[in-house]
Amino acid sequence: MALFSRRKKTADPSTVEEDAAVADAPVEDAPAEEQAEDAVPSVGISVQAFRGVGADAGPEVAAPVDEPAAPDQEEPVVAPPRPRREPTINVVEDEKPRLPLASALPPEDTHTIEGLKDNVLLREALAEIVEGASNEELLGVMRQSMQGHLYLRVHGDAGEQIGAGQALSVAVIREDEKSFLLAFSSGAALRAAVDAEEDPAATSAMAQPVGLIYQQVIDGGFTGIIIDNASAPHRVVFPTELLQQALDQGDSEMTIxxxxxxxxxxxxxxxxxxxxxxxxxxxxxxxxxxxxxxxxxxxxxxxxxxxxxxxxxxxxxxxxxxxxxxxxxxxxxxxxxxxxxxxxxxxxxxxxxxxxxxxxxxxxxxxxxxxxxxx
Known part of the structure; x- marks a missing residue:
């Protein structure tokens, strides 16, 4: 369990204990974040962009063809990872947006704050997001979010709340009738959210599998989820309908x-x-x-x-x-x-x-x- 506590801006960050993945802890309809920037970030994804991505069934199709490549074609090979595109101001009009790709080998375990293991693939996909990101690029973040775990920010000591049998008081943002659960890809992103507040209350971090958190958003009646809300522009908003479709089309446990x-x-x-x-x-x-x-x-x-x-x-x-x-x-x-x-x-x-x-x-x-x- 990781615990943060700052009483004033000049105070030293508290020590961070080892994080714990608590799979079955109840989550209450928590209080809103008390920040100046409570408005929901505008970097969201259209649910329409996800529709039609995967068919429920398909016709019989031919197996991989056995024919050799034509003489004027190069034999296809497994290409090395494509370099990441740096954002540019002038973009060729017919250039097709690419989803964030990743190296063939998985990343090493990384801690931007001692005790909190980053979801490196998600963190790196978010790092490519800029203002005006395309739906394709945002779908790339969704792709890389579907593994590992996310962090929830808990008001107070999560360990004490669990020990007392209480529902966890997790951070959410409210806007009119809408409510968004806050989640974080890394210790650094969570620290940024704490540091953004003038007088933050004691905060602890709880790690849970991504699929479980997405299901909590669906079952809890939230409008959606915001990942890394204080890390603009490297943050995203996924509506609940999108999470439901993503879970419906894949393995809810994300085993593979x-x-x-x-x-x-x-x-x-x-x-x-x-x-x-x-x-x-x-x-x-x-x-x-x-x-x-x-x-x-x-x-x-x-x-x-x-x-x-x-x-x-x-x-x-x-x-x-x-x-x-x-x-x-x-x-x-x-x-x-x-x-x-x-x-x-x-x-x-x-x-x-x-x-x-x-x-x-x-x-x-x-x-x-x-x-x-x-x-």
Missing amino acids: KGLVSAPRQSDTAARIGEVLAKKKVWVAVSDGSTGAPVGIAEAHTADGKRFLQVFSHPLEVVALGRDDRPMPFEPEQLAKVLSSHSELAGVIVDSAGPSIAVERDALAPVMVLAVDLED
Whole structure:
């Protein structure tokens, strides 16, 4: 549990104890933040931008094509992460906005305040947001928010409130009939919110999984959630309807995304293989309208291996900016494709980054499903 307390501007920050993830602590309809800038930030995302991202079902599609590349085309390879675009004043009119991408390898654990582990992927995606951000860029923040945890700011000592069986008094912002839960991607963002107040009350920080916090916003009747409210312009507002759609279209526990975005362990690929045998994923489908081959997208590595591209959420497909259509793919469908195409070396998960290649030996739990289908 992390505790902040400042009585006056010149006081030293209090010590920060180790943060604790409290999964089931009740949250009360908390008092509003007492700040001069209580108005809801304008950097919000249109719910309409999310509609149509993922279909509930799709037609039968061709498996990855076996044809070699045409002579005048380069053999496709898994490209290194694209450099981040620095914001510019003059933008070419037909330039398509890109969602924030990330390196293939997950970030290392980082603490901008000792004791509070940052959600680095979300923090870095927010760092790219500027005034006038496009819906595509904001969807990129949503994509990177769907893993790890967020911090809630609790008025008073969260540990004492939990110990006494009280509902946690978390920070919210109210505007007329609207109410927004406040959440933070990092210790630095939470500290910025505390420092923005003239006379802040004692504050503690509580970490919870992102999916659980989004569900609390939905179940609690909030209008939405504001992430890093005091870090303008690097903050976002997600309406509750958007959170509901995001959770409906993906795994509410965000299991695959969590494994791919966490520091690599020796058994990471094997654990992902086990999840792929149980959880729905998404594939990128081309209908040929843009000139790309009809079928499911695959990737070739520099050494000639072929991998099927799968995604933990439809937003991961959108992030690539290729005009492919996300389509849900059940474990049995994945098993059928892999068993029918022995030339596929495995799957690449979330190629917009962080990403991981999972080869056939780690996909044994999936391949068992193919045997069951034949019986």
